[in-house]
Amino acid sequence: MGGKAVGLNPIGKEVKARLAPSNTQLGNGLEIQMIKTTGDAKHYAISAKIPEFSNKNRTLVLQYSIRFEQDIECGGGYIKLLSGFVNQKKFGGDTPYSLMFGPDLCGTQTKKLHVILSYQGQNYPLKKELECETDKLTHFYTFVLRPDASYSILIDGRERDSGSMYVDWDILPPRKIREVKAKKPKDWDDREYIDDPNAVKPEGYDKIPKEIPDPSAKEPDDWDDEENGIWKPPMVPNPAYKGPWRPKRIKNPNYKGKWKIPYIDNPEFEDDPDLYVLKPIKYVGIEVWQVKSGSVFDNVLICDDPEYAKEMVQEVFANREIEKEAFEEAEKIRKLERKRKLKGLEKKVKGGEEKEDMIVATEIDIETNTEGITVMTWTIIM
Numbered sequence: 553m554g555g556k557a558v559g560l561n562p563i564g565k566e567v568k569a570r571l572a573p574s575n576t577q578l579g580n581g582l583e584i585q586m587i588k589t590t591g592d593a594k595h596y597a598i599s600a601k602i603p604e605f606s607n608k609n610r611t612l613v614l615q616y617s618i619r620f621e622q623d624i625e626c627g628g629g630y631i632k633l634l635s636g637f638v639n640q641k642k643f644g645g646d647t648p649y650s651l652m653f654g655p656d657l658c659g660t661q662t663k664k665l666h667v668i669l670s671y672q673g674q675n676y677p678l679k680k681e682l683e684c685e686t687d688k689l690t691h692f693y694t695f696v697l698r699p700d701a702s703y704s705i706l707i708d709g710r711e712r713d714s715g716s717m718y719v720d721w722d723i724l725p726p727r728k729i730r731e732v733k734a735k736k737p738k739d740w741d742d743r744e745y746i747d748d749p750n751a752v753k754p755e756g757y758d759k760i761p762k763e764i765p766d767p768s769a770k771e772p773d774d775w776d777d778e779e780n781g782i783w784k785p786p787m788v789p790n791p792a793y794k795g796p797w798r799p800k801r802i803k804n805p806n807y808k809g810k811w812k813i814p815y816i817d818n819p820e821f822e823d824d825p826d827l828y829v830l831k832p833i834k835y836v837g838i839e840v841w842q843v844k845s846g847s848v849f850d851n852v853l854i855c856d857d858p859e860y861a862k863e864m865v866q867e868v869f870a871n872r873e874i875e876k877e878a879f880e881e882a883e884k885i886r887k888l889e890r891k892r893k894l895k896g897l898e899k900k901v902k903g904g905e906e907k908e909d910m911i912v913a914t915e916i917d918i919e920t921n922t923e924g925i926t927v928m929t930w931t932i933i934m
Contacts, residue, residue: 589845599837615694627842630654635831655684709865728815751799763787
């Protein structure tokens with residue numbers, strides 16, 4: 553469906569599949585291939601068949617880049633790997649998938665990074681709460697799944713999180729569970745510090761008064777004992793008073809640490825050595841809903857070599873500063889346009905004056921499927 557997979561190594565040592573438009577435009581001497589959402593408040597769906605990829609006894613790497621050119625407000629930017637037969641004309645939200653990965657934004661609260669794996673026909677989301685990037689620059693998202701069921705999630709080539717499928721998805725019951733009937737042993741000493749048993753209270757300590765007459769006070773010259781009574785100096789805190797006596801604290805030689813409920817083997821746990829194995833991947837697809845369009849998907853990569861994926865990020869980001877400068881310039885233009893509209897000072901473009909960069913789009917027109925989902929438009933940006 554409007555896409556192709558290229559770069560398959562026939563010996564299977566290093567497989568690379570890229571989703572790209574079926575034709576190419578050149579801009580400023582550079583070849584640019586992208587997929588872009590182009591209409592607000594719509595579902596988008598597009599898929600491409602790729603050479604079959606199995607991660608049995610093999611590392612799986614899924615990587616792609618996305619740029620949210622718009623203030624997305626609410627919408628997805630994730631990608632899916634599909635197995636089995638897929639009717640691409642009917643591809644949509646109900647189409648089963650093996651892996652869904654990528655950002656999902658809604659307002660200022662939801663900035664979620666999805667990692668959903670399919671196991672025996674059921675989808676399991678990552679239990680961790682990970683956040684995606686929210687600016688308008690290009691960002692790479694990479695998911696690496698290894699034969700030992702360990703995984704890594706990278707953003708822009710830097711590891712954001714890692715762990716194990718056994719722990720971070722509720723796919724299998726946990727290996728270990730708490731022994732709910734366990735009780736702390738009576739002889740368990742969890743006091744880290746104790747009173748020094750050899751400490752002795754100094755003789756006469758309890759006789760030290762809390763307050764004493766102020767030694768610096770003097771009887772006023774006009775004091776009249778007959779009229780005012782016998783003069784007494786005011787009471788002040790006694791510097792020799794140290795409060796109630798307490799023995800000093802020392803480390804408890806019998807301290808065993810804080811008691812914790814022990815873990816035992818879970819009788820319901822049954823290991824699956826192929827937990828990490830997805831059904832053979834045959835398609836890659838994008839299926840999202842967006843309130844505001846303008847998301848640019850690019851650089852889709854499926855392979856078994858994490859280092860190659862990193863090299864790809866570095867290659868694209870070699871022009872990172874150029875992109876930032878272009879973005880800043882575009883933002884300045886947008887702000888100026890807003891001010892002009894607010895002041896009612898819009899000017900007509902005359903000839904070559906104030907002429908903006910042209911956007912050239914090549915579209916592939918595909919019918920709306922039975923689910924009412926608008927098929928994504930290929931867009932080439934110059």
